[in-house]
Amino acid sequence: MVFSSLTFLYAYLPVVLLVYFLCPWKYRNFVLFAVSLFFYGWGEPVYVLVMVASILMNWLMGRIIARREGKAARNALILCIVFNLCLLGFFKYAGFIIQNLRALGLRSLRPVQVSLPIGISFYTFQTMSYPIDLYRRQTEEQHSLISFGAYVVMFPQLIAGPIVRYREVAQELNERSITVGDAHDGLVRFCQGLAKKVLIANSCGAVFEEISRLADPDMTILTAWLGILFYALQIYYDFSGYSDMAIGIGRILGFHFPENFDHPYTARSITDFWRRWHMTLSYWFRDYVYIPLGGNRKGLPRQLVNIIIVWFLTGLWHGAAWNFILWGMFYGFLLILEKLFLLKYLQKAPRFLQHSYTMAAVLIAWVFFAFTDIGQGMHYLSRMFASPALYSGLTLYYLRDNLAVLLIGILASTTLLQKADRFLQERLPWSTPLLCAGCLLLCTAFIVDASYNPFLYFRF
Amino acid sequence: MKENTLKKLNLLLCGTIILVLSAAFIVLPRRTFSENENRALAAAPDTSMRSVFSGDFDTAFETWFTDHFPFRDFWIGLKAYTKQYSGSLENNDVFFADDGYLIRRFQTYDERTLMQNTELIREFCTDQGVQPYILLVPTAAGTRQTLLKAGSYSLDQEALRDHAEELLGYPVIRIDTSVDPFYFRTDHHWNAYGALQGYKAICAQALQKEPEDFTMTVVADDFRGTMYSRSGAFRHAGEDIVRPDHAGLQATVTLEDGTVHEGLFFEERLAEKDKYMYYLDGNHAFESIETNVHSGRRALILKDSYAHILVPYLAAEYEHIDMIDLRYFRGNASDYLQENTDVWFIYSLDNFCEDPYLVFLK
Numbered sequence: 001m002v003f004s005s006l007t008f009l010y011a012y013l014p015v016v017l018l019v020y021f022l023c024p025w026k027y028r029n030f031v032l033f034a035v036s037l038f039f040y041g042w043g044e045p046v047y048v049l050v051m052v053a054s055i056l057m058n059w060l061m062g063r064i065i066a067r068r069e070g071k072a073a074r075n076a077l078i079l080c081i082v083f084n085l086c087l088l089g090f091f092k093y094a095g096f097i098i099q100n101l102r103a104l105g106l107r108s109l110r111p112v113q114v115s116l117p118i119g120i121s122f123y124t125f126q127t128m129s130y131p132i133d134l135y136r137r138q139t140e141e142q143h144s145l146i147s148f149g150a151y152v153v154m155f156p157q158l159i160a161g162p163i164v165r166y167r168e169v170a171q172e173l174n175e176r177s178i179t180v181g182d183a184h185d186g187l188v189r190f191c192q193g194l195a196k197k198v199l200i201a202n203s204c205g206a207v208f209e210e211i212s213r214l215a216d217p218d219m220t221i222l223t224a225w226l227g228i229l230f231y232a233l234q235i236y237y238d239f240s241g242y243s244d245m246a247i248g249i250g251r252i253l254g255f256h257f258p259e260n261f262d263h264p265y266t267a268r269s270i271t272d273f274w275r276r277w278h279m280t281l282s283y284w285f286r287d288y289v290y291i292p293l294g295g296n297r298k299g300l301p302r303q304l305v306n307i308i309i310v311w312f313l314t315g316l317w318h319g320a321a322w323n324f325i326l327w328g329m330f331y332g333f334l335l336i337l338e339k340l341f342l343l344k345y346l347q348k349a350p351r352f353l354q355h356s357y358t359m360a361a362v363l364i365a366w367v368f369f370a371f372t373d374i375g376q377g378m379h380y381l382s383r384m385f386a387s388p389a390l391y392s393g394l395t396l397y398y399l400r401d402n403l404a405v406l407l408i409g410i411l412a413s414t415t416l417l418q419k420a421d422r423f424l425q426e427r428l429p430w431s432t433p434l435l436c437a438g439c440l441l442l443c444t445a446f447i448v449d450a451s452y453n454p455f456l457y458f459r460f
Numbered sequence: 461m462k463e464n465t466l467k468k469l470n471l472l473l474c475g476t477i478i479l480v481l482s483a484a485f486i487v488l489p490r491r492t493f494s495e496n497e498n499r500a501l502a503a504a505p506d507t508s509m510r511s512v513f514s515g516d517f518d519t520a521f522e523t524w525f526t527d528h529f530p531f532r533d534f535w536i537g538l539k540a541y542t543k544q545y546s547g548s549l550e551n552n553d554v555f556f557a558d559d560g561y562l563i564r565r566f567q568t569y570d571e572r573t574l575m576q577n578t579e580l581i582r583e584f585c586t587d588q589g590v591q592p593y594i595l596l597v598p599t600a601a602g603t604r605q606t607l608l609k610a611g612s613y614s615l616d617q618e619a620l621r622d623h624a625e626e627l628l629g630y631p632v633i634r635i636d637t638s639v640d641p642f643y644f645r646t647d648h649h650w651n652a653y654g655a656l657q658g659y660k661a662i663c664a665q666a667l668q669k670e671p672e673d674f675t676m677t678v679v680a681d682d683f684r685g686t687m688y689s690r691s692g693a694f695r696h697a698g699e700d701i702v703r704p705d706h707a708g709l710q711a712t713v714t715l716e717d718g719t720v721h722e723g724l725f726f727e728e729r730l731a732e733k734d735k736y737m738y739y740l741d742g743n744h745a746f747e748s749i750e751t752n753v754h755s756g757r758r759a760l761i762l763k764d765s766y767a768h769i770l771v772p773y774l775a776a777e778y779e780h781i782d783m784i785d786l787r788y789f790r791g792n793a794s795d796y797l798q799e800n801t802d803v804w805f806i807y808s809l810d811n812f813c814e815d816p817y818l819v820f821l822k
């Protein structure tokens with residue numbers, strides 16, 4: 001069940017909120033735990049068992065880590081991390097690993113098909129923060145299994161982040177209050193996210209989808225660039241829209257989740273970009289991989305190796321396929337270049353050059369990301385630089401037909417939207433309810449339309 | 461204080477929208493059929509344990525919930541007009557054109573499909589030793605480019621037809637598409653006047669004779685076609701269904717299931733949404749037509765639905781016509797060939813370039 005579905009908006013969400021707010025205060029974590037498990041089991045009921053096992057394991061190990069010192073705590077931590085990584089490894093990477101071993105000649109291995117439990121990449125990372133932070137004595141033990149379970153499986157950020165570390169919500173998990181202001185801000189944030197996802201991301205996605213399937217003669221240079229630009233908008237609004245919805249629902253439920261995006265497409269270098277894109281993942285890798293590996297404290301060669309390791313893992317985390325690893329390594333490579341010398345020169349360059357360099361690199365990286373088949377991705381990339389024609393009537397058509405969403409998408413990815421929002425709130429405060437309700441209605445229309453299928457009729 | 465009131469108002473407003481629509485879903489009666497989509501809406505999902513644990517329950521539920529969402533057509537229309545007024549050229553692949561025209565987008569085609577289709581026709585005709593007549597009717601996207609908004613790129617269908625002709629190795633009949641009306645405004649087909657131009661072209665270029673006379677009668681005025689449904693532009697007015705009559709012509713239609721029908725026009729279809737089915741009852745795998753014309757000529761027509769409105773004219777030329785729609789027909793088309801049979805291929809140009817069913821031609 002995704003947030004941008006009618007089932008979520010008009011069946012799950014109203015029921016959940018009614019139950020949540022009508023129940024006595026002391027049962028709220030239990031309600032949250034129960035409805036979240038339902039949410040999780042909706043797509044694949046059997047995987048609720050995986051979830052429950054994960055909660056139990058992490059909670060129990062947490063008890064040991066919190067109550068013991070030295071070796072015992074250390075062993076419990078290692079066991080817990082291994083358990084989490086095995087979970088992720090089995091469900092997400094088993095197929096990929098076997099496929100590669102087979103390609104290397106181990107033909108006797110049978111290919112496996114494991115369907116991916118939703119959000120497993122997010123919640124295993126999220127959950128691991130608990131035992132690690134406990135071990136580092138950066139947070140306190142959660143005594144209630146229900147509350148801990150509610151944290152792990154909490155439906156707003158379960159599927160697509162932000163990756164909330166335990167210590168960031170530990171206090172609110174035990175004690176939270178919800179004011180009208182909280183609920184309102186949450187609602188506004190949710191509507192913004194919904195609009196980002198449904199009105200912008202889905203529309204941009206449809207254009208890219210079509211462009212990516214064009215035959216070679218139609219794939220002119222500018223069409224290819226336009227296509228990947230639409231993809232860039234799609235993935236940003238999809239992901240950040242989802243984070244907004246998560247943060248919004250979190251607010252309504254009484255939680256403050258960390259921000260996940262900070263206008264990444266306004267970045268002036270790749271280093272800057274990764275401080276703004278999927279921030280909770282970057283922090284996670286920084287705190288739980290890069291720094292433990294020694295970070296930059298063990299000399300430059302070691303630091304470069306650490307960067308490579310982190311970016312290999314970042315790529316792999318995004319998907320069990322080589323194109324994601326390539327994508328991650330591409331960024332690792334650029335970040336190393338920037339660290340070594342590029343950033344120094346870049347900072348002296350005019351601003352538009354900084355932006356152009358960053359966006360060009362980001363767009364090229366998205367090509368790696370967009371095509372799971374590396375051959376296809378390389379072909380697309382080649383069309384961006386070499387094609388018999390610069391543009392065609394089709395290029396102008398895509399531009400003209402989607403001009404509104406393109407302009408809104410580009411403008412809203414800058415800080416302009418925030419400024420407009422602030423202006424409206426100060427000067428025209430009544431516009432907020434109108435915009436929220438308008439977004440909700442319009443998104444409903446777009447979601448219903450996505451199921452509208454007169455295709456059969458048209459053909460047969 | 462005022463700020464808090466506005467916040468409460470916002471919560472109340474959005475909460476009401478969600479609750480009212482949720483309640484409407486529960487309270488309102490379910491439709492089983494969507495006229496605009498011409499399909500049965502999803503049935504309620506199976507709630508047995510096995511179904512719930514099968515892993516497909518969520519999608520079944522979602523489909524059902526969305527199919528029966530209250531005021532479905534209103535939302536479709538809202539999206540369509542949002543797109544139109546925010547400057548889009550099309551919605552769901554239908555161009556908003558001037559003069560009330562809704563025109564199906566046709567910008568790209570797969571060269572391999574076109575080559576395969578032309579090859580299949582050539583093979584069939586060579587094997588059977590026949591010289592076919594071929595009509596590939598250009599669509600409004602090609603011939604009504606002046607009605608399209610600036611930037612609505614469309615394929616050059618004249619060049620495409622010439623290209624198809626070259627691949628086929630047989631002449632393709634040229635139709636004068638400049639007359640108006642020629643197409644329905646809200647449907648992807650040509651109308652009775654367009655088909656009349658097709659008939660005239662056929663007489664001049666294939667049959668080498670003067671066309672017969674037809675009188676036109678309006679039989680319905682509220683036809684809203686496929687492009688109307690698909691585009692979601694539900695404020696478009698209905699248009700006329702016109703019956704062409706040739707004095708003295710009598711015809712009997714036999715459908716693939718053996719049903720016999722007097723006349724080429726199916727009155728009862730005028731009561732339905734898709735009134736284009738008035739002409740020869742819409743899509744059938746096979747239809748055969750006996751007429752009182754004693755020309756001694758027979759026709760085998762391999763076609764898509766563009767032929768349905770043309771055949772009432774052709775009926776004045778043939779004493780027997782067999783119509784085969786390869787999308788559904790799995791028999792041998794060659795079984796219907798006799799010595800005096802003209803073989804026809806009648807398709808809309810866009811469909812001909814994309815149709816994957818010519819492989820069943822044998």
